[in-house]
Amino acid sequence: MEEQGAPHLVVLTGAGISAESGIRTFRASDGLWEEHSIEAVATPEGFARDPERVLRFYDERREQVRRAAPNAAHRALAELERAGIRVSIITQNIDDLHERAGSRDVLHLHGEILMARSSVDDALRYPLSSGGIRLGDVCDKGSQLRPDVVWFGESVPRYGDACDIVAEADMLLVVGTSLAVMPAALLLEQAPLEAQAVLVDPEANDLAPPGVGRMALSAGQGVPRLVKYWRATGRLELPNDLLSL
Template sequence: MTRIVVLTGAGISAESGVPTFRGADGLWEGHLIEDVATPEAYERDPDTVLAFYDARRRALRTVVPNAAHLALARLEGAIGGDLLVVTQNVDDLHERAGSRNLVHMHGELRRALCLACGSRPAWDEDLIDRPACPDCGERMLRPDVVWFGEMPYELGRIENAVVAADVFVSIGTSGAVYPAAGYVALASAFGVRTVELNLEPSDAAVPFDDARAGRASELVPAWVDEVLSARRAGAERR
């Protein structure tokens, strides 16, 4: 049995046409980060923030999973619960590819968060018109997206999975945003083999055991093939 934790970032979805988190000009899809991705921004100008995420949610309808998402779903189909995918992405491309053992540590565009009752209902419509929460009826829904200064979801589960894994794989992430950026160091400290599949080497403070540069749509299927081939070979030896 080989337990694998995969961390995915913006790079895995970029090939599907989902804009990466931050451009070379420091802007997030033309906006300053502090204007659309902080609780203070929401308090200061909720309409701008809601319109920004409404547009991003609608844009999801125009993109589809790529070969990297599909390969991870194929791996889960083969090894089941021995694979956990942790994504920093708020899109739903992993789900649409077929992944089910999945943690969205930064929330999901296709969910809302009710500030009145704390529920996180599935949500596909715009929020700017202040619709009512389906659970409590209050009109206090915001995007269920973790903003700067907020705590990511399920950190305890993620950390426990990383230290108990045999292999930790980072795909399409810069290695610059914490706490996710610290997982390679955590994995290394517990003797977990670490692999990076990225367009270019990340800024991770601790080197990966195996670092491969290239497109996620090419690297991830090839790596999955290697894992499944080794698994079959091991089964035959037994």
């Protein structure tokens, strides 16, 4: 159980942590996501042109998420929370792997694929415990349902909440993301000056901003090592030599 006044770890996660569970993401270099163009399946314009194609695409992604399982990184973060550390997760991912691993405080910046929402009222959201969304499925206001996913060109409604969480961090752990996507790229700037930060990513040596610790390892390798260290010491701090973990 989390103790009152427990140190606060804020974790920023991206595609790299989910990729280790077999969830593919689009490749920014060629603009494709599962061999579909981003413009066709991940923009409001694409949905307006061919809603049936977009709904079918997300139904397929949804089944991929349901088949996937949390990996060692997801599980380690949940274990740290159970050990009494306050852990807040801000994820760019639309899957539910953090929750299934046992994490309780998860903010999805870009929405949740296992939810549907109204096309006219963002507040009308509906869980998809099974199946998907079909053309003709409507919200309580009679409007077509769409995936509860923030598409390219849309605002990120929970960005302000994410900034507030980062502003209370004692330690920042960035996993599997370059934080190159706006506005998430600005989140690190919201952290207190005294808060340490570390990036776990195979490309960490090239991606980490100045002043951020680097662990050039996969999420499944690096996160459990950090969690083991923090549980052993009982303190949220970085060792002098990250490579010694």
